[in-house]
């Protein structure tokens with residue numbers, strides 16, 4: 201499919217007022233087919249909610265502080281400065297911004313999402329049933345009552361995911377570097393989990409059957425040949441703590457990988 | 472009945488059983504021939520005993536793999552290579568029957584004969600020049616736009632027991648190029664499940680210099696340390712020169728470089 | 733509604749309606765898995781090889797002749813898959829030493845087979861895995877897949893009479909290997 205339209209809504213956002221949120225409605229070209237929303241920000245938060253309508257409603261708030269106020273008696277000449285750009289290709293809607301912008305988008309529940317931001321905001325998703333692929337460098341990611349497969353990475357923020365159902369057959373992966381990974385599953389969810397926490401701990405109220413305890417691997421090896429002359433009798437000895445655990449919940453099923461470096465992992469039973 | 476015929480008859484009995492007259496023929500021979508009688512007793516018992524060799528039920532991976540294959544196929548990756556039509560054009564047999572009766576026999580026999588030899592040739596070629604199911608599923612899933620599908624591709628590559636160079640290089644590509652950090656992480660895990668081949672080793676060393684995600688960087692550093700991979704020294708030093716390195720990564724990196732000295 | 737036969741389904745798949753393969757999978761994957769389990773002695777290898785058979789059915793669907801028989805065609809593919817598998821693992825092919833057992837002076841097994849114990853089953857399995865691939869195949873088809881001789885003949889591309897003598901020879905070889913491995917001697 202070729203692009204149907206590519207346009208800026210920055211104009212409408214910026215000319216109306218320097219601060220207030222503006223709403224824009226975009227339609228998917230085929231409401232019956234699979235829909236996809238991609239949002240990519242440098243600086244700002246992304247919130248996605250569901251509504252019963254078939255189109256996407258975008259509420260964007262491009263911070264007034266980013267731009268100078270026009271001097272008294274003068275107005276800004278709009279020269280198409282980068283604000284919040286949107287682009288629609290078939291059933292995919294893409295939004296992107298370089299200026300600080302917080303956006304809230306309402307879409308039909310079964311829309312697939314790809315959401316990325318770097319600074320200054322969280323990614324919040326509620327009620328989405330489509331597949332979610334999201335990445336936030338410095339903020340949190342919070343996905344509530346979602347039911348599609350999730351692939352998410354929060355580098356410096358916390359990652360919180362609550363699944364209303366676990367759709368079997370699709371792989372999921374949640375990872376952070378510095379903060380916790382917090383996953384809530386339905387009580388009857390069948391999952392095969394791979395858990396990796398370098399410096400943190402793992403907590404759960406599920407009966408997780410671990411396949412073998414975390415491995416403590418010890419290897420005694422001759423030093424490499426190049427070293428042999430200098431220390432002919434020395435054996436190098438490495439004790440390696442493999443912080444990977446495999447487990448099953450309710451007998452196993454959908455594959456879920458949870459990875460963190462400094463954070464802890466929580467797997468909660470949905471109450 | 473001679474001994475050869477008796478042996479064939481024993482074999483027949485194991486599978487189909489024998490009707491009255493054929494059974495009596497066999498038993499008459501056995502009564503007269505001690506060597507066949509011994510064989511018959513022993514082998515009958517062995518045939519029975521084979522019943523006790525257990526078989527395991529297939530695991531759920533088998534079904535999952537089949538479903539992924541069908542999906543991968545539908546995604547169209549297979550189309551181009553399958554288009555190669557090797558079979559002779561199929562004609563309904565009745566079309567041949569309009570020809571004279573004598574011709575029909577010749578044609579049908581010939582048709583079936585060529586069909587069979589082509590089958591054999593085609594299928595025999597497969598192992599050599601065609602890609603396997605694992606290729607189809609892993610490679611097509613790794614090419615999908617959805618990160619979830621690509622993750623499944625990685626996980627599928629792990630589910631198969633045999634290692635395969637082409638799949639390994641697809642995983643190396645995923646480790647270096649995949650836009651999603653979780654997919655890169657999974658690809659790295661899959662690559663390091665088995666002792667690395669030289670080309671995989673090189674792929675992992677290369678990744679050390681250009682992976683930007685701290686999670687991956689640390690995993691790669693740990694890999695170099697645990698495998699005592701001295702070839703990773705240069706990439707590690709290069710990584711150390713990157714000014715914007717995450718502090719936790721820098722700490723780990725210094726420890727690693729020290730451990731090599 | 734009448735169920736479509738395997739042959740009809742595969743003819744459809746061959747013509748491009750590949751969804752029929754799902755039903756063929758439901759009907760035959762257990763049998764194929766059993767076939768490969770006995771041949772290779774490994775359930776997970778059997779899974780790989782079973783997958784490969786369905787892959788080849790899909791890839792080479794056009795070589796299935798409409799009006800052809802599905803089951804023999806399926807086992808022909810299975811044998812080819814097994815052949816390729818064995819070629820990759822030549823180390824585990826039967827060694828020459830075993831061949832000597834088949835000289836005329838070969839002692840006949842005399843022990844009481846009805847007293848098979850768990851250890852004997854394990855030995856039988858080991859003995860079975862030492863048979864040459866072609867003998868394993870014909871025995872699995874006859875003993876575990878319970879294919880009639882004429883179908884086995886079609887799979888193996890030979891006469892039914894030949895199948896009978898091959899089955900006999902394979903059984904004889906198996907009994908010899910079993911005796912050898914269990915350390916029993918004929919009285």
Ligand SMILES: [Zn+2]
Nearest residue numbers: 474477504507
């Ligand atoms: Zn005789």
